[in-house]
Amino acid sequence: xxxxxxxxxxxxxxxxxxxxxxxxxxxxxxxxxxxxxxxxxxxxxxxxxxxxxxxxxxxxxxxxxxxxxxxxxxxxxxxxxxxxxxxxxxxxxxxxxxxxxxxxxxxxxxxxxxxxxxxxxxxxxxxxxxxxxxxxxxxxxxxxxxxxxxxxxxxxxxxxxxxxxxxxxxxxxxxxxxxxxxxxxxxxxxxxxxxxxxxxxxxxxxxxxxxxxxxxxxxxxxxxxxxxxxxxxxxxxxxxxxxxxxxxxxxxxxxxxxxxxxxxxxxxxxxxxxxxxxxxxxxxxxxxxxxxxxxxxxxxxxxxxxxxxxxxxxxxxxxxxxxxxxxxxxxxxxxxxxxxxxxxxxxxxxxxxxxxxxxxxxxxxxxxxxxxxxxxxxxxxxxxxxxxxxxxxxxx
Ligand code: AMP
Numbered sequence: 226x227x228x229x230x231x232x233x234x235x236x237x238x239x240x241x242x243x244x245x246x247x248x249x250x251x252x253x254x255x256x257x258x259x260x261x262x263x264x265x266x267x268x269x270x271x272x273x274x275x276x277x278x279x280x281x282x283x284x285x286x287x288x289x290x291x292x293x294x295x296x297x298x299x300x301x302x303x304x305x306x307x308x309x310x311x312x313x314x315x316x317x318x319x320x321x322x323x324x325x326x327x328x329x330x331x332x333x334x335x336x337x338x339x340x341x342x343x344x345x346x347x348x349x350x351x352x353x354x355x356x357x358x359x360x361x362x363x364x365x366x367x368x369x370x371x372x373x374x375x376x377x378x379x380x381x382x383x384x385x386x387x388x389x390x391x392x393x394x395x396x397x398x399x400x401x402x403x404x405x406x407x408x409x410x411x412x413x414x415x416x417x418x419x420x421x422x423x424x425x426x427x428x429x430x431x432x433x434x435x436x437x438x439x440x441x442x443x444x445x446x447x448x449x450x451x452x453x454x455x456x457x458x459x460x461x462x463x464x465x466x467x468x469x470x471x472x473x474x475x476x477x478x479x480x481x482x483x484x485x486x487x488x489x490x491x492x493x494x495x496x497x498x499x500x501x502x503x504x505x506x507x508x509x510x511x512x513x514x515x516x517x518x519x520x521x522x523x524x525x526x527x528x529x530x531x532x533x534x535x536x537x538x539x540x541x542x543x544x545x546x547x548x549x550x551x552x553x554x555x556x557x558x559x560x561x562x563x564x565x566x567x568x569x570x571x572x573x574x575x576x577x578x579x580x581x582x583x584x585x586x587x588x589x590x591x592x593x594x595x596x597x598x599x600x601x602x603x604x605x606x607x608x609x610x611x612x613x614x615x616x617x618x619x620x621x
Contacts, residue, residue, distance in 0.1 A: 228393070229270060229398065236276070236332060238327060238364075240362030240365050241267060241368055242368060242372075242383075264280075265307050267395045269308065279336045281379055282369070284300070292343075296340060304335075310334075313336050315339055318341050318343070324361060341378070347379060348375070348378075350376045358383055365383055365387045367619055368393070369615070372603070374611070375614065381615045384619060391618070393616075400600055403595075404604065404608075406538065406573050407538060408607060413439055414535060415439050416442060416538070417437075417442065418540065418545075418560060418564075423446060424465055427542070427543065434608070438540075440487060443488045444529070444544070448488060448518065449463055455473075455476070457508075457510025459518065462516075462518040491524045492508075492520060492522045492525070492546075493522055493556075494506075494513065495519050496516055507522075520545065520546030520557075521556035529556075530559065533564060534566060538574075541594075542581055564576070573596075575595060577604045582599055585597065603615075
């Protein structure tokens with residue numbers, strides 16, 4: 226497989242698929258350029274190696290063809306500033322005029338294609354459209370992890386036109402190699418901490434993780450579906466009754482596979498869903514009628530800390546409680562501290578999923594864990610054990 230480090234970009238036109246789907250305010254100003262800055266190293270590498278980057282991305286959700294508010298024209302000036310070179314904007318992403326612009330590019334010159342999703346063929350994964358895109362370049366670089374779980378024309382289908390000239394950009398390479406440390410070959414003991422509101426959204430990950438992990442920690446609102454399945458009284462805590470059988474199956478599977486399933490034993494229960502609620506610590510299986518478990522309790526925190534502290538690999542997906550309210554943030558904070566401590570002691574720790582990322586940011590520990598994945602759907606599908614089309618296309 227070609228890599229961005231070893232590939233010879235000299236004199237080549239590199240079609241780079243990025244994710245520039247950034248948020249804009251009402252004046253069409255970029256309010257968060259994280260996704261753009263993330264792709265800069267790959268684009269700069271092509272420039273420095275004597276190639277010409279042809280950058281392509283989707284942007285927003287245009288419905289029927291071109292829409293001014295979703296034009297890449299809003300991004301050109303900022304991209305030029307980030308790269309320190311001029312950026313030409315193509316009037317479209319395919320067609321004769323765009324082809325002429327691509328052909329005229331000299332080494333070091335940058336062309337930004339117009340929004341790929343102005344053509345419905347992009348999301349359909351249309352092969353002819355992918356072929357038209359492919360005509361513009363000599364190689365294809367996939368640097369858009371956020372869309373790697375989609376088999377779109379520019380994210381996967383295009384690969385067949387570059388059998389020997391397809392590669393990952395730095396960003397995708399980073400995501401793939403870090404996620405591999407968790408899903409492919411984790412150092413042991415490996416612990417997954419699953420939290421958040423619902424079992425239903427995490428069930429496939431939990432099932433897949435049972436094949437990989439030594440310890441599976443269950444926190445957050447999903448605790449109570451498990452506790453109810455085991456016959457506990459959970460009061461008015463969050464519960465998905467449709468998933469009680471599934472919870473039982475997971476408990477049985479964990480036992481059969483020798484996985485240490487750690488379900489929160491005690492919790493902070495509240496008489497209402499509010500920061501100023503009356504609270505008490507009780508067992509998760511013994512919550513008063515009308516009360517809700519909103520955070521894990523001290524015994525549970527001690528157990529979580531011990532398990533995390535003994536791990537060589539930790540995956541953290543989802544908060545232990547309603548961490549947005551200070552009264553119920555202690556459990557999530559304690560997990561964060563334990564993950565930081567494990568990292569210091571040499572464990573590989575990966576935090577992924579919107580709310581756990583929000584939690585590490587809230588507690589100011591984002592730079593003290595090994596890796597934070599912000600890729601959303603693509604990351605979740607990787608953890609579910611799925612093969613992502615955009616990754617398979619480069620590897621295959
Ligand atoms: P998710 O998007 O599924 O990861 O869920 C994240 C949300 O779960 C956060 O907003 C938390 O406030 C919420 N959450 C965590 N623990 C609980 C709980 N015990 N009861 C209700 N919501 C919870």
